[in-house]
Amino acid sequence: MKTQSQSRFAIGVLKGIAVCVVLILAFLLGYIFITGLPNVSWGFLTKPAKAFQAGGGVGIQLFNSFYLLILAMLISTPIALGAAIYLNEYAKDNWFTSTIRTMIEILSSLPSVVVGLFGFLLFVVQFNYGFSILSGALTLTIFNLPLLTRSMEDSLASVSDDQRQGGLGLGLSKFETITHIVVPAALPGIISGMILSSGRIFGEAAALIYTAGQSAPALNFGDWNPFNIDSPLSPLRPAETLAVHIWKINSEGIMPDLTQVSSGASAVLVLAILIFNLSARYFGRKIFEKMTSAK
Amino acid sequence: MSNLENKKLASQLLKKSKTARYERFGRLISLAALLLIMLVVVSIIVFVASKGISTFTNDHISLKDFFLGTIWNPGTNTPSGHPAVGALPMIIGSFLVTLLAALVATPFAIGTAVYMTEISPKRGAKFLQPVIELLVGIPSVVYGFIGLSVVVPFVRNVFGGSGFGILSGTFVLFVMILPTIVSMTVDALKSVPKYYRQASLALGATTWQTIWKVVLRSATPGILTAIVFGMARAFGEALAVQMVIGNAALMPQSLVSPASTLTSVLTSGMGNTVMGSLQNDALWSLALVLLFMSLFFNLLVHFIGRKGAFKK
Numbered sequence: 001m002k003t004q005s006q007s008r009f010a011i012g013v014l015k016g017i018a019v020c021v022v023l024i025l026a027f028l029l030g031y032i033f034i035t036g037l038p039n040v041s042w043g044f045l046t047k048p049a050k051a052f053q054a055g056g057g058v059g060i061q062l063f064n065s066f067y068l069l070i071l072a073m074l075i076s077t078p079i080a081l082g083a084a085i086y087l088n089e090y091a092k093d094n095w096f097t098s099t100i101r102t103m104i105e106i107l108s109s110l111p112s113v114v115v116g117l118f119g120f121l122l123f124v125v126q127f128n129y130g131f132s133i134l135s136g137a138l139t140l141t142i143f144n145l146p147l148l149t150r151s152m153e154d155s156l157a158s159v160s161d162d163q164r165q166g167g168l169g170l171g172l173s174k175f176e177t178i179t180h181i182v183v184p185a186a187l188p189g190i191i192s193g194m195i196l197s198s199g200r201i202f203g204e205a206a207a208l209i210y211t212a213g214q215s216a217p218a219l220n221f222g223d224w225n226p227f228n229i230d231s232p233l234s235p236l237r238p239a240e241t242l243a244v245h246i247w248k249i250n251s252e253g254i255m256p257d258l259t260q261v262s263s264g265a266s267a268v269l270v271l272a273i274l275i276f277n278l279s280a281r282y283f284g285r286k287i288f289e290k291m292t293s294a295k
Numbered sequence: 296m297s298n299l300e301n302k303k304l305a306s307q308l309l310k311k312s313k314t315a316r317y318e319r320f321g322r323l324i325s326l327a328a329l330l331l332i333m334l335v336v337v338s339i340i341v342f343v344a345s346k347g348i349s350t351f352t353n354d355h356i357s358l359k360d361f362f363l364g365t366i367w368n369p370g371t372n373t374p375s376g377h378p379a380v381g382a383l384p385m386i387i388g389s390f391l392v393t394l395l396a397a398l399v400a401t402p403f404a405i406g407t408a409v410y411m412t413e414i415s416p417k418r419g420a421k422f423l424q425p426v427i428e429l430l431v432g433i434p435s436v437v438y439g440f441i442g443l444s445v446v447v448p449f450v451r452n453v454f455g456g457s458g459f460g461i462l463s464g465t466f467v468l469f470v471m472i473l474p475t476i477v478s479m480t481v482d483a484l485k486s487v488p489k490y491y492r493q494a495s496l497a498l499g500a501t502t503w504q505t506i507w508k509v510v511l512r513s514a515t516p517g518i519l520t521a522i523v524f525g526m527a528r529a530f531g532e533a534l535a536v537q538m539v540i541g542n543a544a545l546m547p548q549s550l551v552s553p554a555s556t557l558t559s560v561l562t563s564g565m566g567n568t569v570m571g572s573l574q575n576d577a578l579w580s581l582a583l584v585l586l587f588m589s590l591f592f593n594l595l596v597h598f599i600g601r602k603g604a605f606k607k
Binding site: 003007008010011013014015017020021022024025028029031032035059069078079080081082083085086087089090100102103104105106107109110111112113114115117118120122138142145146149170173174175176178179180196199200202203205206208210214243244246247251255259260263266267270273274276277281 | 314315317318320321322324326327328329330331332333335336337338339342343346369403404406407409410411413414423425426427428429430433434435436437439440443444445470473474477501502503505506507524527528532533536537538548558561562563565567570577579582585586589590592593597
């Protein structure tokens with residue numbers, strides 16, 4: 001049986017390729033965690049970075065990453081939800097809709113460095129926000145909008161039409177049906193989509209280098225008035241994030257423990273992404289169970 | 296009833312109800328959100344394009360000098376007297392790393408995807424799927440850092456040179472785009488109807504013949520889309536490549552000599568130039584080339600999709 005042995009051989013080759021890929025991936029994750037995690041300690045996560053000496057941490061960068069993430073999600077969620085509602089519930093199948101869909105696709109495939117340069121041009125230079133949290137958050141919003149819109153639209157589309165007919169049949173207007181029935185029913189998908197895109201925002205660096213800046217000035221964590229420039233909440237201070245920090249110290253850093261700091265920071269980043277991924281699954285399932293009383 | 300009351304009643308009845316107003320309000324708000332996204336896309340293209348063409352309109356650089364020149368040092372002249380804004384080294388660098396990475400990644404990605412869907416779907420769904428999903432999400436700076444601390448020394452020891460160069464960039468991009476291509480190929484393979492496989496096996500074809508002649512054949516458009524997406528990601532990737540490619544804006548002499556890509560020159564150069572100067576304009580022209588390439592990849596995906604949409 002020539003074909004049989006040929007088949008067995010080919011499947012063996014495929015298995016070999018799969019094993020190769022698994023080994024590469026396992027090495028990657030193993031390398032990140034094994035070299036990185038020993039450098040992560042409470043002090044590392046809270047201390048400010050040092051430019052010339054060993055022993056610096058990533059405290060401010062970590063705070064900046066989370067602050068930017070929250071701001072960007074606060075701005076992009078309503079816009080993406082509105083756009084997704086219009087696309088899925090109101091839009092007719094005509095040239096206007098397909099043009100908009102193409103545009104969203106274009107936006108989602110733009111290199112993040114181009115989005116970052118646009119943010120630099122518009123927010124930093126034109127609007128004169130300077131290298132700041134505000135510029136960074138707005139740029140991240142642009143970067144985030146297309147994928148978030150698409151995932152929200154998918155979640156809305158997965159709600160069955162029976163639900164909409166039920167709402168309309170009870171005399172609700174279309175928009176009331178959407179806000180009271182369709183969006184709550186789509187909530188599990190919407191929330192896991194939001195968490196997944198948070199992971200993407202958290203690790204983004206190219207869009208931030210020229211918008212949120214590459215420096216992390218010292219912050220006064222006792223002062224939470226957003227109008228003071230050294231307050232952690234001030235939206236007009238430059239804010240280097242964790243991802244930008246890794247890039248920055250590797251391209252021009254001169255601190256002696258550069259490798260340790262970057263591997264620790266990488267491990268923290270990947271760990272955060274892992275938590276985002278796992279919690280997206282978990283919350284999606286939990287909320288679904290709660291809303292549908294599936295359990 | 297008096298005439299006056301009638302009129303009052305009529306106006307009340309003819310007025311839009313609260314619900315109808317709410318409905319119109321909601322519709323307008325959601326349309327406004329959509330139009331905002333549209334505005335953003337249009338303004339990105341307009342802004343980048345208007346900055347990008349000023350190299351040619353304001354600074355009077357010829358297209359030939361820009362696209363075919365091989366010396367990049369904006370603001371100075373080449374020995375032959377032309378302005379030194381030749382973007383060819385970066386354009387070639389970008390295309391080279393993208394094509395090489397896609398070339399290496401494709402067989403690995405298709406093999407893994409076939410394994411995950413056709414050979415061992417259980418193990419694929421339970422173990423490989425989540426790992427691939429995690430890897431899609433790993434930030435590019437982390438790939439860059441690993442490239443810097445593992446790939447560059449490896450290339451230096453095995454292939455010689457400084458270790459920085461196209462080859463290191465290819466390796467890093469290969470690992471970066473692998474998860475993307477795998478997960479999209481898996482989707483394409485899963486969308487092939489089950490009865491295709493059953494029909495083929497019932498005709499006496501072996502598993503391999505079914506995979507090769509039926510499954511892969513009918514999933515080809517989806518797989519091509521996956522590869523184009525991977526290439527688009529590789530082409531636009533900035534930091535990971537910038538960290539390992541060496542950033543020398545020279546024509547690549549070999550795979551292990553320092554080179555540069557459009558994105559790497561952009562990220563390392565933009566901070567050191569003054570807005571409105573020739574140095575700065577030339578960088579924006581590179582950004583414009585990047586934008587055009589991204590539009591081109593988009594067009595390609597549309598074209599493949601229209602040609603080979605799966606007819607159910």
